[in-house]
Amino acid sequence: MIPSVLPTYSRAPLSFVKGEGAWLIEADGTRYLDLGAGIAVNVLGHANPTLVRALTDQAQALWHTSNLYQIPQQQALADKLVEATFADTVFFTNSGTEACELAVKMARKYWYDKDQKDRVEIITFSGSFHGRSAAGIAAAGSEKMVKGFGPVLGGFVHVDWGDHEALTAAITDKTAAILIEPVQGEGGIRPLPDQCLKGLRDLCDEHGILLVLDEVQCGVGRTGKLFAHEWSGITPDIMMVAKGIGGGFPLGAVLATEDAASGMTAGTHGSTYGGNPLGCAVGCAVMDIVSDPAFLAEVNRKSGLLRQKLEGLVASHPDVFESVRGSGMMLGIKCKMPNTDVVAAGYKARVITVPAADNVIRLLPPLNLTDDDIAEAVTRLDAAAASLC
Numbered sequence: 379m380i381p382s383v384l385p386t387y388s389r390a391p392l393s394f395v396k397g398e399g400a401w402l403i404e405a406d407g408t409r410y411l412d413l414g415a416g417i418a419v420n421v422l423g424h425a426n427p428t429l430v431r432a433l434t435d436q437a438q439a440l441w442h443t444s445n446l447y448q449i450p451q452q453q454a455l456a457d458k459l460v461e462a463t464f465a466d467t468v469f470f471t472n473s474g475t476e477a478c479e480l481a482v483k484m485a486r487k488y489w490y491d492k493d494q495k496d497r498v499e500i501i502t503f504s505g506s507f508h509g510r511s512a513a514g515i516a517a518a519g520s521e522k523m524v525k526g527f528g529p530v531l532g533g534f535v536h537v538d539w540g541d542h543e544a545l546t547a548a549i550t551d552k553t554a555a556i557l558i559e560p561v562q563g564e565g566g567i568r569p570l571p572d573q574c575l576k577g578l579r580d581l582c583d584e585h586g587i588l589l590v591l592d593e594v595q596c597g598v599g600r601t602g603k604l605f606a607h608e609w610s611g612i613t614p615d616i617m618m619v620a621k622g623i624g625g626g627f628p629l630g631a632v633l634a635t636e637d638a639a640s641g642m643t644a645g646t647h648g649s650t651y652g653g654n655p656l657g658c659a660v661g662c663a664v665m666d667i668v669s670d671p672a673f674l675a676e677v678n679r680k681s682g683l684l685r686q687k688l689e690g691l692v693a694s695h696p697d698v699f700e701s702v703r704g705s706g707m708m709l710g711i712k713c714k715m716p717n718t719d720v721v722a723a724g725y726k727a728r729v730i731t732v733p734a735a736d737n738v739i740r741l742l743p744p745l746n747l748t749d750d751d752i753a754e755a756v757t758r759l760d761a762a763a764a765s766l767c
């Protein structure tokens with residue numbers, strides 16, 4: 379008999395009733411150190427008092443009105459994002475894949491309105507992940523994600539990650555945009571070197587096409603800058619955001635320049651819940667904390683500490699681990715043993731990591747975990763690795 383929850387996930391036998399900072403607690407009191415943070419979502423940890431207050435204050439006042447009316451919390455969050463980034467304008471969604479839908483529509487409408495109606499193609503890369511909507515799976519293009527679901531949304535051109543010649547060859551007079559994650563998440567924590575992101579910007583400028591960045595996983599302070607592309611000094615035309623921006627409340631956004639967004643006039647897009655008062659009240663509280671340079675400096679200090687300790691961990695378990703990679707608090711450890719075995723051994727040692735492609739385990743902890751949490755994380759990962767030999 380089919381389970382009452384549609385079984386599209388193979389779930390670990392863990393169930394939590396409470397969270398405190400970087401810790402998750404089961405009903406019997408067992409505590410787990412959470413280095414997954416709900417897949418890069420809980421950027422300020424679990425039950426963060428500031429976020430709890432922002433949410434409960436708003437919940438007492440007003441939950442939902444709809445985008446038919448002015449929403450002051452949405453306006454405030456849009457202003458904060460515009461102030462802190464390249465963007466001139468923002469549309470709010472409830473998830474990353476909805477942000478992908480709009481990014482794709484926006485890029486195509488841009489050219490449609492410029493009377494270049496054939497410019498619909500969006501170049502994407504192997505190993506990428508843009509969510510599970512029809513546009514998201516078509517954009518990523520992996521056989522595993524699209525198989526069995528009927529006609530795949532057209533207009534995506536897939537290029538091997540890192541194949542510069544193939545990329546250049548893929549650009550034609552039908553190309554609308556290039557879409558890429560500055561650090562691949564699901565693909566196994568693969569950071570795009572700064573030089574390559576600069577090169578992509580140049581390529582887009584040279585051909586007059588749009589650069590769309592998917593910062594759903596790597597954004598919102600995760601790499602130690604507010605957004606990962608800032609390390610390279612370039613700016614995109616359109617950017618997808620989600621995961622961390624709501625700190626655990628479902629919230630996403632598409633940020634864009636005025637020019638890139640020019641096609642999205644009244645009536646061209648919408649969302650019932652997107653940008654609702656609850657989500658945006660929390661989003662404002664997240665932004666106020668995460669965009670503070672002193673907070674980001676701490677993320678950089680702590681991620682340096684974590685990385686250094688992980689290098690030591692890898693060196694002391696050469697049969698289990700191969701290497702550490704990533705950026706800031708978005709770290710991957712490539713494993714020699716099956717990554718799912720390593721994640722399961724972590725559960726036994728009461729430490730949570732997340733598997734990714736390329737036999738990697740991901741560490742995406744709350745950005746505000748403490749130095750003690752970092753020491754404890756490495757102790758527990760060490761115990762997990764030792765249990766595998």
Ligand SMILES: *Cc1c(COP(=O)(O)O)cnc(C)c1O
Nearest residue numbers: 473474475507508509563594595
């Ligand atoms: C998680 C993720 C998405 C999809 O976000 P959802 O909120 O699950 O729809 C898209 N892009 C990237 C890079 C992601 O990590």
